[in-house]
Amino acid sequence: MHAGEILVEVVRNEMVESVHDGHLLILDSSGKDLLKIGDVDQLIYPRSAVKSLQASAMLRAGLKVSGEQLALACASHAGSRAHLDVALSTLRSVGLDESALRNTPDKPLDPAERAAWGDKAPSSLAANCSGKHSAMLATCAVNGWDLETYKNPEHPLQRAIAAEFEKLSGEKITKVGVDGCGAALFAISLRALAHAIRNLTLSNEAIHQEVVNACRNNPIMVSGVGRLPTLLMQKVPGLFVKDGAEGVMIISTPKGEVIVWKMSDGSQRGNAPLSVATLSHLGITVELERENVMGDGRVVGEIRASKLVRHG
Numbered sequence: 001m002h003a004g005e006i007l008v009e010v011v012r013n014e015m016v017e018s019v020h021d022g023h024l025l026i027l028d029s030s031g032k033d034l035l036k037i038g039d040v041d042q043l044i045y046p047r048s049a050v051k052s053l054q055a056s057a058m059l060r061a062g063l064k065v066s067g068e069q070l071a072l073a074c075a076s077h078a079g080s081r082a083h084l085d086v087a088l089s090t091l092r093s094v095g096l097d098e099s100a101l102r103n104t105p106d107k108p109l110d111p112a113e114r115a116a117w118g119d120k121a122p123s124s125l126a127a128n129c130s131g132k133h134s135a136m137l138a139t140c141a142v143n144g145w146d147l148e149t150y151k152n153p154e155h156p157l158q159r160a161i162a163a164e165f166e167k168l169s170g171e172k173i174t175k176v177g178v179d180g181c182g183a184a185l186f187a188i189s190l191r192a193l194a195h196a197i198r199n200l201t202l203s204n205e206a207i208h209q210e211v212v213n214a215c216r217n218n219p220i221m222v223s224g225v226g227r228l229p230t231l232l233m234q235k236v237p238g239l240f241v242k243d244g245a246e247g248v249m250i251i252s253t254p255k256g257e258v259i260v261w262k263m264s265d266g267s268q269r270g271n272a273p274l275s276v277a278t279l280s281h282l283g284i285t286v287e288l289e290r291e292n293v294m295g296d297g298r299v300v301g302e303i304r305a306s307k308l309v310r311h312g
Contacts, residue, residue: 002042003264004262007263007270008267009305010301010303022264026257034282037309043175050193051132053165057164058136058138058161063142068218070214071222073134080224086221095141101125101130102133104181133183145157158183173188245266259278259279270305276288
């Protein structure tokens with residue numbers, strides 16, 4: 001990854017103590033660049049920010065799920081009981097159970113849910129990608145595809161997902177990796193990611209609208225109570241938001257405006273102020289709790305978007 005421009009500043013006692021650089025692109029409603037920072041044409045691994053594209057491919061391949069189940073397929077969920085129950089319901093809808101999951105075992109993602117998990121061993125169901133993997137297995141079941149090898153890039157499911165990526169992004173897949181959960185991971189440029197999310201949002205295809213609306217209507221399923229993607233979708237009607245590991249974020253509006261970024265160091269610190277600052281370029285005001293910097297038990301500064309990003 002090429003070094004980017006400074007997007008986030010950590011300010012302590014009115015001095016910038018640390019910075020996070022990255023690459024950022026905002027598209028206006030016509031699809032033109034509104035703000036471009038860094039190198040948006042280099043390849044990135046979009047990680048979980050593209051679960052909506054994976055879900056679209058699964059629907060196209062015959063997956064039948066409820067709105068909650070579809071939102072969870074697009075999720076990096078907190079690991080609440082409600083999240084795990086919905087993942088199980090997706091599996092049971094095709095006669096499967098938790099033992100069919102092949103994603104990397106983990107404890108719940110959210111700190112509160114992880115603490116409540118205690119000393120229990122990590123599990124594939126508790127891992128934040130279990131909604132996606134449950135949907136992947138359900139898609140394989142309805143097509144009679146092999147359930148053991150569904151994560152392999154050459155599996156019919158993953159080939160279908162790659163085709164959906166190329167269709168929506170307009171970019172050919174040339175690099176394939178392995179995601180943290182074990183599924184195939186397709187590299188695309190940040191610009192292609194922005195256009196894929198824009199095309200998904202504006203698409204007239206029932207499949208694409210089903211995916212986006214499932215997330216908008218079930219924001220807690222997409223992430224979790226108090227988590228940033230959920231908060232943004234709750235606070236701004238019509239917004240579609242998804243984060244990804246290693247500092248990837250996508251945001252879109254019903255008008256087709258899109259915000260995407262990738263932090264060079266993979267940090268997610270400062271995502272909230274960066275969301276507020278970038279949305280202001282689209283005329284959207286949202287109030288989020290400030291990310292404070294503490295010293296001696298009191299607030300002595302904040303984490304904020306850099307001057308390159310701040311609007312006005």
